[in-house]
Amino acid sequence: MNVVVLGAGAVGCYLGAVLSNQHSVTLIGREKLVNEFNQNKRLQLTDYEGRNSDFCELTVTDQPDSLAAADLILLTVKCLSVHEAAHQIQAFAADTTPVLCLQNGIGSDDMLRHLNNPIIRGTVGFNVAPMGRGVFHRGTEGDVRAEASLPQHIADSLNLAFLSMGFPFSTTRDFEALQWAKLQLNLNNAINALSDKPLKQELETLGYRRVLSMAMSELMAIVRQERIRLPKLTKLPPSWIPLSLRIPDSWFRKVASSMLAIDPQARSSMWEDLNNQRMTEIDYLNGAVVRAGRDVGIPTPVNRVLVRLIKEIESGRRQPGLSSEELLHEIRHPTY
Ligand SMILES: NC(=O)C1=CN([C@@H]2O[C@H](COP(=O)(O)OP(=O)(O)OC[C@H]3O[C@@H](n4cnc5c(N)ncnc54)[C@H](OP(=O)(O)O)[C@@H]3O)[C@@H](O)[C@H]2O)C=CC1
Ligand SMILES: CC(C)(CO)C(=O)C(=O)O
Structure with missing residues (x-):
């Protein structure tokens, strides 16, 4: 299979490199990635379980014309770049080529719906961090999932390739x-970015967990009202997660270690964005909860505050590094 990854950054390079063991893979990314690859002649993948592998059989380019030969397009740009990517797919790809879009959050696929291509949504359940010099590190456990409309032979190929690196691929009808359910977990991205701490350290602090619990409870109220039954993505059922976040630190550490394997240094992709002075995906994450709440008449004050704080950092009006007390204060005394 000829796989073209459009938007090769953390997730795209990781998945593309894994697939290059069994498929012909082209990564379309920015000039920086092309230079890194040309200098090192390989991508290197490491992970929280100690894997360390080099991948040399890849084509890396900043030109979109290789989309023309794709059997499958993996779209791994951030939500804010989906619009530009849609233009490139329309201009260069055959309109029968399936596009598997792996953005976090809700709503970015709307920008692809005018294309004739089959658009299949997917989720990536683990964290990948770019370490520089063509090295990408997977810092947590998790799997990759997609809509059941993905052709079966493609789903089987992805599962085979991904299992070889220790994570499965599956499809779902719902x-x-x-x-x-994925958004429920990603509500932590903003809190992690605001805290400016590694995920593990942030989640081991009761105050941050209380904020996350409140943000998740707003989402749970919406999905309950809409009768959406969330699948289980961690060892705890989704409705128990907000409660489990409120237990004392010492107990939480025990529960969390059995729930999720996580590197001490892993941080959220939103932290990566703020750290690189880029706009974030906040409107598709906590912003999506605020919009849905408005639609169904459920108040979402905590997610509103998180959206505001992230936007203040994006526009340079605030610095990251909020303590959990400062964050709780912002929530108790919102200024709109
Ligand atoms: N990183 C993670 O751990 C996880 C991320 N996700 C989700 O996956 C998606 C991708 O995230 P991530 O991999 O972190 O993002 P990255 O920013 O690391 O990767 C995207 C890359 O694509 C580049 N790009 C954007 N548009 C184009 C284009 N048209 N042509 C070529 N290159 C382009 C970007 O460059 P530039 O910045 O210059 O635009 C960037 O280098 C997001 O929606 C994220 O939420 C999901 C799970 C985990
Ligand atoms: C790893 C995870 C699930 C949470 O941080 C993520 O999706 C992200 O960083 O964007």
């Missing part, structure tokens, strides 16, 4: 529920 993607909407999966997307909300």
Whole structure:
């Protein structure tokens, strides 16, 4: 299979490199990635379980014309770049080529719906960090999932390749529920970015967990009202997660270690964005909860505050590094 990854950054390079063991893979990314690859002649993948592998059989380019020969397009740009990517797919790819879009959050696929291509949504359940010099590190466990409309032979090939690196691929008929369950976990991206701490350290602090619990409870109220049954993505059922976040630190450490394997240094992709002075995906994450709440008449004050704080950092009006007390204060005394 000829796989073209459009938007090769953390997730795209990781998945593309894994697939290059069994398929012909082209990564379309920015000039920086092309230079890194040309200098090192390989991508290197490491992970929280100690894997360390080099991948040399890849084509890396900043030109979109290789989309023309794709059997499958993996779209791994951030939500804010989906619009530009849609133009490139329309201009260069055959309109029968399936596009598997792996953005976090809700709503970015709307920008692809005018294309004739089959658009299949997916989720990536683990964290990948770019370490520089063509090295990409997977810092947590998790799997990759997609809508059941993905052709079966492609789903089988992806599962085979991904299993070789220790994570499975599966499809689901109820993607909407999966997307909300993934969003429930991604509500932490903003808190992690605001805290400016590694995920593990942030989640081991009761105050941050209380904020996350409140943000998740707003999402849970919406999905309950909409009768969406969330699938289980961690060892705890989704409705128990907000409660489990409120237990004392010492107990939480025990529960969390059995729930999720996580590197001490892993951070959220939103932290990566703020750290690189880029706009974030906040409107598709906590912003999606605020919009949905408005639609169904459920108040979402905590997610509104998180959206505001992230936007203040994006526009340079605030610095990251909020303590959990400062964050709780912002929530108790919102200024709109
Ligand atoms: N990183 C993670 O751990 C996880 C991320 N996700 C989700 O996956 C998606 C991708 O995230 P991530 O991999 O972190 O993002 P990255 O920013 O690391 O990767 C995207 C890359 O694509 C480049 N790009 C954007 N548009 C184009 C284009 N048209 N042509 C070529 N290159 C382009 C970007 O460059 P530039 O910045 O210059 O635009 C960037 O280098 C997001 O929606 C994220 O939420 C999901 C799970 C985990
Ligand atoms: C790893 C995970 C699930 C949470 O941080 C993620 O999706 C991200 O960083 O964007």
